[in-house]
Amino acid sequence: MRLNLDPDEAEREAICRWIDSSPTHAVAFARAEAAWESAERLKASAQDNPALVDPGPAERLPEPTGISNRMLAAAMIALFVFLAAVGVTIRTLNDVDKYSTGIGEVKDITLSDGSRMHLNSDTTAEVRYTDNGRKVHIVRGEASFDVAHDTARPFDVEARSAVIRAVGTAFNVRMRQSLVELTVTQGTVQVRSGPATPHHVGAGSGAVIRPRTILLTHLGKNVIDQRMAWREKMVELDGETIDQAVAEFNRYRDQPMLIGDARVSALRIGGRFRTTDSKEFLAALQVSLPIRAVAGQDGSIMLLYRDQPAQQD
Secondary structure, three states: OOHHHOOOHHHHHHHHHHHHOOHHHHHHHHHHHHHHHHHHHHHHHHHHOHHHOOOOOOOOOOOOOOOOHHHHHHHHHHHHHHHHHHHHHHHHHHHOEEEEOOOOOOEEEEOOOOOEEEEOOOOEEEEEEOOOOEEEEEEEOEEEEEOOOOOOOOEEEEEOOEEEEEOOOEEEEEEOOOOEEEEEEEOEEEEEEOOOOOEEEEOOEEEEEOOOOEEEEEOOHHHHHHHHHHHHOEEEEEEEEHHHHHHHHHOOOOOOEEEOOHHHHOOEEEEEEEOOOOHHHHHHHHHHOOEEEEEOOOOOEEEEEOOOOOOOO
């Protein structure tokens, strides 16, 4: 209702932040918006067809004291919209298939239309197919899609405020802390986010998506290969800082690597490492950089700056 009352910029931004703050908020907003639009259409129909709200003299019922026909019609419309919304909610909950992966797990799923969904570590996605469309909601994590062509049923992927629509294409969606990262490897997708203007993103390009903005980026082959390395259970580094590299590896570890010295964070490393074995990465760090790794009793790893040359234990 507030959005329909032409709010100022600050209020509109506050509403967008609220929607983006939780998947349940986004779902609730979508349902409320659908109910609002249904009510508007029903009211318009009632105005165009007076018989819907005002029966002829022979059929007119006694008017309840203090309640006008218009108020009664509005109450009936509200009741109808509420019951319809409840029905849609029940059908939606019953028709949703939920998929998830544990930490360190990568999973490939074939959907009912032949599309393929690939889930990275610690990812949850909800899938709902209807006669009119195919919808995937990424609750958290990262997923890539090879979409089966079906012009009658567009394929929508929702991640926070972002909605990515495809018909037959391949793309990757990663939810980072404050943004959604899109990588398109085949075909073209349409991207929208809140009030931002929708954009088309083709193969070899990507987008950084926030609640009110979409920033398009051209991606070189090396960047695409790096982003998609997880599909082969690999982490590919090309001059990232140790801070960035550790954050990437921690996605696949039950117990984290920790940086215990600020001098370690800014050091850089390159290479290709298996996500299933951090030992390769730790060995490369200690051989090529002044870093020593100390194992904790709980399985965590502390990375410290090595002031003296490494000594054999």
